[in-house]
Amino acid sequence: MKSGAINLVVEGSQIDTEPFPLERQKNGETLRSALRVRGGQETFSGLTIRQGRTMKEDLAEIKTRHINADGELEIDREVTEKQVDDIEFFEVNTEFVITESTRDDAARELLSFAMDGSVQQALIDVVEFAKANPSAEMNMAGTDQGSNVDHITAVGDIQHATDLPDDVRDHPNILLGFEDLEWEQRELRGFITKSGYLAIYEPSEMDVEEYSRFVREAVLPFATPDVS
Structure with a gap:
């Protein structure tokens, strides 16, 4: 089975990974975003396919819980930790990008930046x-x-x-x-x-x-x- 979400390169050029990783500040934490690609050779059918991965850190509230002796749910602790939204993709002829899900907004955002254009859900x-x-x-x-x-x-x-x-x-x-x-x-x-x-x-x-x-x-x- 082969599957994915189709995204159109409305405007843009070839993916440029030189600016990455990007950094931003949130609640006193430094959060990074990165994009990596491989491939780029033209196939026999004339397609140039580049496969890669987008990665974006964000903060998430983590709660550890247990059930007490009275059968009630209790929170042991609540902490904020970094988590990474990690999405694989492949880009074809600077025309369209296939991501894992139609909800991959973070991937579209980073790809739009890397292609100096606009990558939008189809x-x-x-x-x-x-x-x-x-x-x-x-x-x-x-x-x-x-x-x-x-x-x-x-x-x-x-x-x-x-x-x-x-x-x-x-x-x-x-x-x-x-x-x-x-x-x-x-x-x-x-x-x-x-x-x-x-x-x-x-x-x-x-x-x-x-x-x-x-x-x-x-x-x-x-x-x-x-x-x-």
Whole structure:
């Protein structure tokens, strides 16, 4: 399985790691942010893929607790400690970046700084994506986490539907499952969300280069940056 959240490089240049680590002050503590990359060689398909990691320190309140003899929960101590938000990514052709989750705001922030531009979460028109793949089975439109439209669990054959609820077209948490999607003489199975998360279950051996090509060729035409 290969999966990740699609982020668009709205403007920017190649990743520059020279300014890192960055430092900031919070509650008297020095907190650091760092970004590391590797790779950058062009593939046979013409893609330049750089894999890397963003790291950002922040302060978190830690409570240690126990259950006392009366069965009540008690706090032993409460301390503030440094924790690191550690996110892997890969960047393709200075066009888009794949992160681990659609909630990776810290990664987008550091990548925007490193690319001297703007890296923004992609929003996918899942209805048009479905219609562009008429041979595939796309009969599930559910929701990913945090949705307010839980009543939508199945929509049926959305490639040919003309009266879809507005929630299906517009809500950022819509999830679309697909099977038998033909691409490069193979049939793909997975899901994609309106909020830009793409998971490919089959073929299970799909690698980063193939995943990147699928995103570039089959998904980006239906992607717009989230400027909200």
